[in-house]
Amino acid sequence: MMLKLLIPVLFSVSIFADVDIDQNGYILYCPCMGRFGNQADHFLGSLAFAKALNRTLALPPWVEYRFGEPKSVQVPFSHYFQLEPLLKFHRVVTMEEFMENIAPKVWPPEKRTAFCYMARGQGTDCNAKEGNPFGPFWDTFNVDFVQSEFYGPLNYDVHHQDMARKWNNRYPPQKSPVLAFTGAPASFPVQIENKDLQKFLVWTPRIVNRAIDFIRNVLPIGSFVGIHLRNGVDWTRACEHLEHSPNLFSAPQCLGYRNEFGIASQDMCFPTPDAIAKQVKFAVKEYHAKSVFVSSDNDHLIPFLTKALKRMEVTVHKLANPEPHVDLAILGRANYFIGNCISSFTAFAKRERDANGLPSGFWGFPSNIVSATKQKHEEL
Numbered sequence: 001m002m003l004k005l006l007i008p009v010l011f012s013v014s015i016f017a018d019v020d021i022d023q024n025g026y027i028l029y030c031p032c033m034g035r036f037g038n039q040a041d042h043f044l045g046s047l048a049f050a051k052a053l054n055r056t057l058a059l060p061p062w063v064e065y066r067f068g069e070p071k072s073v074q075v076p077f078s079h080y081f082q083l084e085p086l087l088k089f090h091r092v093v094t095m096e097e098f099m100e101n102i103a104p105k106v107w108p109p110e111k112r113t114a115f116c117y118m119a120r121g122q123g124t125d126c127n128a129k130e131g132n133p134f135g136p137f138w139d140t141f142n143v144d145f146v147q148s149e150f151y152g153p154l155n156y157d158v159h160h161q162d163m164a165r166k167w168n169n170r171y172p173p174q175k176s177p178v179l180a181f182t183g184a185p186a187s188f189p190v191q192i193e194n195k196d197l198q199k200f201l202v203w204t205p206r207i208v209n210r211a212i213d214f215i216r217n218v219l220p221i222g223s224f225v226g227i228h229l230r231n232g233v234d235w236t237r238a239c240e241h242l243e244h245s246p247n248l249f250s251a252p253q254c255l256g257y258r259n260e261f262g263i264a265s266q267d268m269c270f271p272t273p274d275a276i277a278k279q280v281k282f283a284v285k286e287y288h289a290k291s292v293f294v295s296s297d298n299d300h301l302i303p304f305l306t307k308a309l310k311r312m313e314v315t316v317h318k319l320a321n322p323e324p325h326v327d328l329a330i331l332g333r334a335n336y337f338i339g340n341c342i343s344s345f346t347a348f349a350k351r352e353r354d355a356n357g358l359p360s361g362f363w364g365f366p367s368n369i370v371s372a373t374k375q376k377h378e379e380l
Contacts, residue, residue: 045186
């Protein structure tokens, strides 16, 4: 009799022994806007959103666009960042783990609903897989949606208007165990309340070791200045919109979210080589730097800066085969960093440095570089 009673109990345990199911539900989303910098902004907001709703966040792969590839490439989240630091803030699981071990139990194919604010594109549904990277992203996990859910007028600002409660009231986990969004449940640029979550994004040892190896074996012994240059053709075109978009892209990181510190200028968005050299010279002198590390999407200006800094006996460097994530890890370790106020790539480096108490500046901001240097001395 005792044996008969034990059998169903053991069977019940064995079903769930392989994976823990979060009864509060899950959040999935496609990081389908922009490249790494934009996706990182969105990730911080999505992490805050998941925390507020008390749902586990499925960490999406990073969407990358590579030369010669007709479709986007999905790189696992853990390829660049560690999971353990994120778990100190909130419950997370990789998208790969979710789809393999959790989705069969809580998100079967016949119940996969796409969530969007309103109908997307042509038609009357979310069209969650229409276009690149939307289609390739979900195809990576063999996901097809059977219906759409429009969640408007709800929004992602969980810091105001009791928004988290409104979400949970409308979509309780018992009825909607998975909220799968066509795009990130977050604003761009990153909401000011979510900026500090950057401290939970910690590079993997692979990225850190490559950065440290470069600093130790390529850069001269001593302090160094890191700079980020945006000067590709696409950036030139983006800067043309400043007149009508004074808070373009990540401009709030230096101008404030209400332009309380000024408005964006062409000198900030696309500084001239001479202006760059002048600002770098100030930084090199102030921090007694022996070298300058350059990260760029196009022209690193190595010959130009080398000539400009020749009398100061400062060398200028870049990675032989630039990799954006390693660039960021190096910039995060510079004694001083100068970036582009408008760029979300710069914003990532700035947030990481802020989390570690390291100083940073922006091209052309403040407009008077001499005044900025004097202000820095007063702060020190």
